[in-house]
Structure formats: structure tokens, C-alpha cells
Amino acid sequence: MNLSLPDQNMHSSSEGCLEDDKPDIMLPCFRRNMYDEPLASYSNGSIISQLLRKTIHNKRALDESHFFLPSSAAPDSGQEDQSSVSSKDSTMEVASPGAHVSTGGSPEGEHPISDHLQAKRARVENIIRVMAGSPNSRQHGDSERLDTDARDTRETRETYRENKRKQRLPQHQEHSIGGPANRRPGSTNSDNTKDEECHKLKEQLHSMQRLLRQLQEKFLQVYNQEDPEHNDTQEPELTKDRMKVGYLVHQRESQNLQETLKQELSQAVNDCVDRVFKKVSSSGLDLSPQQRMCSSPDLQINMGADRKSQQVGSTQEQPLAEEAAGKPHSLEYYESSEAQSPQDQTEALSLVVRKPAITPLSSVNQTVKRPYPVHQTPFQFNYPTPLHDSQILEHLLKYGPHSSFGGLPCMPPSMDRTSPDSVDLPWEAISMRAKVTSSHLGHHPRPSALGAVAVDNLCLPHVKMECGELQSMLFCLDANLNIQEGLTPSHLKKAKLMFFYTRYPSSNVLKTFFPDVKFNRCITSQLIKWFSNFREFYYIQMEKFARQAIVDGISDVKDMTVSRDSELFRALNMHYNKANDFHVPDRFLEVAEITLHEFYNAISAAKDSDPSWKKAIYKVICKLDSDVPDEFKTSSYL
DNA sequence: GGCGGGCCTG
DNA sequence: CAGGCCCGCC
Numbered sequence: 001m002n003l004s005l006p007d008q009n010m011h012s013s014s015e016g017c018l019e020d021d022k023p024d025i026m027l028p029c030f031r032r033n034m035y036d037e038p039l040a041s042y043s044n045g046s047i048i049s050q051l052l053r054k055t056i057h058n059k060r061a062l063d064e065s066h067f068f069l070p071s072s073a074a075p076d077s078g079q080e081d082q083s084s085v086s087s088k089d090s091t092m093e094v095a096s097p098g099a100h101v102s103t104g105g106s107p108e109g110e111h112p113i114s115d116h117l118q119a120k121r122a123r124v125e126n127i128i129r130v131m132a133g134s135p136n137s138r139q140h141g142d143s144e145r146l147d148t149d150a151r152d153t154r155e156t157r158e159t160y161r162e163n164k165r166k167q168r169l170p171q172h173q174e175h176s177i178g179g180p181a182n183r184r185p186g187s188t189n190s191d192n193t194k195d196e197e198c199h200k201l202k203e204q205l206h207s208m209q210r211l212l213r214q215l216q217e218k219f220l221q222v223y224n225q226e227d228p229e230h231n232d233t234q235e236p237e238l239t240k241d242r243m244k245v246g247y248l249v250h251q252r253e254s255q256n257l258q259e260t261l262k263q264e265l266s267q268a269v270n271d272c273v274d275r276v277f278k279k280v281s282s283s284g285l286d287l288s289p290q291q292r293m294c295s296s297p298d299l300q301i302n303m304g305a306d307r308k309s310q311q312v313g314s315t316q317e318q319p320l321a322e323e324a325a326g327k328p329h330s331l332e333y334y335e336s337s338e339a340q341s342p343q344d345q346t347e348a349l350s351l352v353v354r355k356p357a358i359t360p361l362s363s364v365n366q367t368v369k370r371p372y373p374v375h376q377t378p379f380q381f382n383y384p385t386p387l388h389d390s391q392i393l394e395h396l397l398k399y400g401p402h403s404s405f406g407g408l409p410c411m412p413p414s415m416d417r418t419s420p421d422s423v424d425l426p427w428e429a430i431s432m433r434a435k436v437t438s439s440h441l442g443h444h445p446r447p448s449a450l451g452a453v454a455v456d457n458l459c460l461p462h463v464k465m466e467c468g469e470l471q472s473m474l475f476c477l478d479a480n481l482n483i484q485e486g487l488t489p490s491h492l493k494k495a496k497l498m499f500f501y502t503r504y505p506s507s508n509v510l511k512t513f514f515p516d517v518k519f520n521r522c523i524t525s526q527l528i529k530w531f532s533n534f535r536e537f538y539y540i541q542m543e544k545f546a547r548q549a550i551v552d553g554i555s556d557v558k559d560m561t562v563s564r565d566s567e568l569f570r571a572l573n574m575h576y577n578k579a580n581d582f583h584v585p586d587r588f589l590e591v592a593e594i595t596l597h598e599f600y601n602a603i604s605a606a607k608d609s610d611p612s613w614k615k616a617i618y619k620v621i622c623k624l625d626s627d628v629p630d631e632f633k634t635s636s637y638l
Numbered sequence: 639g640g641c642g643g644g645c646c647t648g
Numbered sequence: 649c650a651g652g653c654c655c656g657c658c
Contacts (some may be wrong), residue, residue, distance in 0.1 A: 141649090507642095526644090532643065533649060573653090614644090 485518055487526055495527065496576040498632055500532045500588040502625040513632045534576065538595070539614065541571050546599035557600050562593040591624045 136204060261272045498505065498513060511519050517527075536557055545568045549560050562583070569592065573584060598617040607613040 504643095506641095528642070529650070536644080618644090 001515050027127060066094045093173050129336065270586075364505065375468055487514075487517065487523060491517065491527075492530065494632065495530050496534065497582050498628050499531065499538075499576050501632075503531070503535055503538065503591075503624055504622045505531055505628070509628065513628055515633060537575055539599075539617075541568060542592070542595045542599045543603075543614075546603055549596075549600055550603060554600075557597045560593070560596055560600060562589050564589065568592065568596065585626070587626050589623065 004576065184585075270300065492516070502509065505513075505527075507524050507528065511517075514527070517523055554560060564573075569584075572592065573580065577584060595617065598620055602608060602613055602617060607616075
């Protein structure tokens with residue numbers, strides 16, 4: 001099965017060679033201007049809600065640009081600020097600093113700020129941003145291009161994703177609910193009463209609630225541990241940034257922040273669960289036959305599942321599962337409300353997974369994307385009866401949200417993705433193992449399904465949506481908790497796949513697309529070295545095949561093409577995509593062909609007598625880099 | 639001098 | 649793929 005990323009009709013972004021043309025591509029957590037909010041704004045506000053609001057309703061940043069610190073007008077941030085004005089699409093990260101509605105805090109920019117707290121906040125920002133999967137968090141900051149080119153590719157991409165989604169569906173269903181047989185109407189749930197359903201739901205939601213609390217504690221624990229790192233000098237990039245702003249540690253404010261965060265998180269979770277209960281109660285679990293069909297007595301919290309036939313191209317009109325969910329207004333409320341008031345913040349969690357339907361692109365991407373690809377389905381609660389809290393908690397805290405529940409006895413053996421090596425490992429150690437395991441299982445990137453919540457094929461969409469929110473929170477916590485110290489085989493695989501898009505990634509691109517990597521000089525060098533090696537192999541192949549073509553008497557470059565059947569492509573694919581589980585973008589074939597032609601022409605012209613004859617070719621090829629799909633930004637793509 | 643890229647080698 | 653080396657650039 002060839003699951004594929006969208007064949008972007010890439011722009012010639014010329015990364016690497018023309019890095020100077022691009023603004024800094026920093027994750028929000030590295031962005032200075034993301035920190036430029038005084039803690040005061042949190043003191044009596046809803047932090048998470050504000051963060052979410054910032055992310056989701058960034059558009060409104062226009063009205064609150066005064067929140068930016070004047071001193072934060074670094075070249076890049078300045079540009080972004082402007083882009084937030086000029087491009088309604090490119091505001092996801094741009095507008096964050098000022099997009100929240102202060103709930104009584106004084107205007108920003110006037111007070112000294114505790115930078116370490118800002119950094120913390122920035123991490124949260126980052127989480128939110130990753131979750132939001134901003135389609136416009138492009139590295140280029142070229143609002144014009146974002147408004148034109150990117151938009152031009154939207155339809156293609158969306159259509160593509162839709163197509164791919166359809167292709168994947170059967171397989172997905174297999175994964176998520178154990179095969180088509182289980183979805184026969186009435187095959188499993190015909191005997192269940194509403195009460196039972198409701199009871200199970202409640203049990204599981206309570207489990208989720210408890211789980212969230214645990215994660216929250218975990219999160220805050222890690223959060224607290226971050227402080228010492230602020231003086232860490234082994235992270236040049238970060239340290240430099242931190243030093244730039246100066247680290248004035250205000251313990252008291254830190255405590256306040258933590259408490260507020262904690263409170264906020266609890267409240268958000270509670271609200272979320274409450275809403276679910278409310279909906280469950282109000283709906284009476286009156287399932288339609290169709291719903292029953294896809295329903296099993298268990299609560300399928302298949303959070304990473306594909307969204308089935310959600311009008312991908314028009315999600316702004318039909319935000320996510322709203323219809324199916326029978327949600328009166330909440331989604332729409334968050335997605336379209338331009339005049340949302342601060343009081344709405346208790347519902348902020350919803351915003352994480354459903355972003356505003358400002359434009360078709362943002363709408364689509366925002367609603368579809370999640371930090372983790374579906375094939376990871378960190379939560380595959382697919383069990384005949386509700387798991388006990390202890391089971392859920394144990395599993396999640398043990399293996400992390402990346403793992404499925406395949407290791408549980410109630411899961412079919414075929415679903416078991418984590419065993420047999422799912423031995424006792426600390427939380428922090430799990431994600432890496434899980435990722436490695438995942439990557440070795442031949443799972444594919446599924447960009448269009450990035451953590452998207454299954455809708456149509458789920459019996460209780462509204463419930464699932466809520467669970468999706470919870471899962472999103474877990475993802476986001478997980479992303480924060482699983483910063484890698486080093487690079488893993490999974491990262492290598494991801495890098496290779498990225499090579500299909502970019503041959504010359506800048507260090508900023510690398511940082512952007514390896515958000516779970518704790519970057520330092522060594523890591524950066526290693527990543528760069530990887531791509532250097534990739535290029536080396538790539539060019540060697542090109543030269544080899546070009547020379548072979550000449551030997552074979554090919555007289556016209558036009559006679560040399562690179563298709564998926566080409567021997568050259570197979571060689572490359574074998575190298576970068578050994579498992580062949582990634583659909584190589586067409587653009588890569590084009591670039592390969594161009595490269596081959598370049599070599600052919602150069603050799604034909606006897607330019608290879610010049611020791612540096614390849615440099616001219618490199619110069620051409622480096623301009624053919626594409627944007628790496630945002631899906632690669634997830635911390636655990638593979 | 640630091641850094642990134644390329645080349646060569648194992 | 650990593651390490652060592654060289655080179656050019658800032």
C-alpha cells in the first residue's frame with residue numbers, strides 16, 4: 001500500500017543555498033516574540049485558553065498588536081508581525097503573542113518579564129502550535145507567497161488527501177476496529193442497552209479525566225524541572241536566545257504560573273468531560289442505525305483515525321464533525337466567532353483540535369491536522385469493555401500516548417504494536433522506543449489523517465470529538481515530555497523521507513521538523529551530516545546513471561526520464577525509502593530528472609574535467625527544494 | 639576562527 | 649553512516 005504525502009507542487013524555495021532569503025524558521029518556542037507577554041496576563045486569566053485562543057483566533061491579533069513588546073521587533077519577528085496583517089492565512093504563529101484577550105492583565109510590553117517563564121509559556125505555545133498544525137507556519141515568512149502559491153496548492157493537496165484518505169480507509173478501519181467484520185450492523189452491539197453504553201462511556205471518560213490529571217502532574221513535574229536547564233550552556237542556540245533576553249528567575253511568578261496552569265488544565269479537562277457527559281445525557285445515546293452499524297458496545301476512542309468523507313474542501317462551512325456530532329453550536333462557535341469573549345476560555349480545549357475556519361486552507365488543515373499521524377493512534381481504545389482506570393493509566397503512563405493498547409490482552413494480537421518489547425520503561429524512554437518500533441513496522445505517514453478524529457464511522461462522534469480533545473492534550477503533553485536528547489533511527493528515517501522534499505535543509509528547517517529533538521551543536525551537525533550523506537549518495541547515483549546513459553549512446557537528454565519504474569529511481573527509493581512505505585512525491589522525480597540531465601549535459605560537455613564541475617550542478621539543484629509538508633513537523637512522525 | 643559543505647575513507 | 653580532512657565563506 002502506497003500511502004503518500006501530498007505531491008506538493010512545490011515552490012522553489014531554494015533552501016540551503018539561499019537561506020538568507022528566508023526569515024528565521026523557528027518554532028514558536030524559540031521565538032523571541034513568543035515570549036513577549038508578561039506573566040501578569042496569566043495571573044487571573046485562563047492560560048490554556050489564552051494560549052489556545054492565541055493559536056486559534058490569531059486572526060484577531062490585528063486588533064491587539066499593541067501586545068507586542070516594542071523591543072521584540074527583531075527583524076524576523078517584525079516581519080511576522082506584519083505578515084499577520086498582510087496575510088490572514090499566515091497568522092497561526094504570527095499572531096500568537098497578542099492574540100489572546102487579556103482578562104484584566106495590564107497591557108503587555110510595559111513590564112519587565114521573567115524570561116524563563118516566557119520560555120515556558122513558549123513551550124506551551126509550541127505545543128498548541130504543533131497541535132494546531134498551522135498550514136502557514138511556513139519557514140519563508142513570505143506572506144505573498146503564502147497567499148498565492150500556498151493557496152494554489154490547497155485544492156490539489158486537499159483533493160489529494162481526500163483521495164488518499166479514501167484509499168486508506170479500509171486499512172484504517174481494520175486497524176481501528178479490528179476489521180470490517182466487526183462493523184457489521186448489529187454484529188456486536190445489538191444487545192447493549194443505552195444505559196450500558198452510557199455507563200461505559202462515563203467510566204471511560206472518568207478514566208480519561210483521571211489520566212489527564214496524572215499527565216498534568218507529569219507535565220508540571222517536567223515543567224518544573226526545566227528551570228535548571230536555563231543555565232545550560234550546552235545548547236548554543238537556545239542558550240543564546242535565553243541569554244539574549246536575560247534570565248531573571250522570579251520564583252513567585254513561576255509558582256503562580258504553575259498553579260494557574262495546573263488549575264487551568266484541570267478545569268479544561270473537567271469542562272471537557274462535563275460536556276461529554278452532558279451530551280451523552282442529552283442525546284440519550286440514541287444511536288441511529290447507521291451509527292449502530294459502526295458502533296461496538298465499547299467506546300471507540302480511535303482518536304487518530306481518519307476523518308471519513310468530511311468535505312475536505314469545504315470544512316469551513318461544515319466545521320469538522322459538527323453535523324454528525326449534533327453539536328448545537330460549540331464548534332461553530334469557536335471556529336467562526338470573531339468576537340469571542342474571554343469567558344469562553346473554559347472551552348478552550350476544543351480549540352486545540354478545531355481551528356478557525358478563516359480560509360479554506362486553514363480550515364482544512366486545522367481541522368485535520370494533529371500532532372501525530374493516525375497510524376500512531378496513540379490511543380486505540382478498542383476494547384470490548386471499558387478498561388479500568390488502572391489499565392489506561394498504567395498503559396499511558398508507562399508507554400506514553402504514542403503507544404496503542406495493542407499490548408493489552410483484550411486487543412487482538414494483530415493489533416499489538418508495542419509488544420513484545422513493551423517492557424517496563426520509564427515514560428521518557430518510551431517514546432523513542434515506540435517510535436523506533438513504529439518505524440520498523442512499516443507504518444506510513446498519513447498526512448491527511450494526522451490525528452484527525454474519526455467521525456462518520458464512529459458511533460458517537462461528539463463523544464469522540466471530546467476524546468479527541470483529550471488526546472490532543474495528551475499529545476501535546478507528550479511532545480513536551482519527549483524531547484529527545486539524541487537522534488534515533490526513527491529520526492533518520494524521517495530525515496530520509498524529508499530528503500524527498502529538501503536536499504538542502506537549513507538548520508532552522510531541521511529544528512522545525514524535528515521538534516522532539518533537543519538541539520545542540522552536535523545534533524545539528526549530525527543532522528546536517530545526514531543530509532550531506534544523502535546528497536552524496538544522490539549525486540553519485542546521478543553521475544553514475546548519467547555516465548551510463550552516455551555510454552549507452554543516448555544522445556538527447558529528453559530521452560532520459562526518471563519515472564517510478566526507472567532503475568535510478570528504484571536505487572534512490574531503496575536508499576531513502578527502503579520500506580517503500582512512503583509515496584515519493586512526484587516533484588522528487590522531476591528534480592531527479594533535472595539532476596540527471598544536468599549531469600548528462602555536464603559530462604557530455606566534458607565539464608567533468610574541472611575538479612569542481614559538480615558545484616554548478618549543486619547550485620541548480622539546491623534551488624529545487626520543496627517545502628517539507630507540515631506533517632513532518634510532528635514530533636514523532638514515524 | 640567558526641561553520642558548513644564536499645570529498646574520501648572505513 | 650560517521651569521521652577526518654580540506655576548502656571556501658563570513
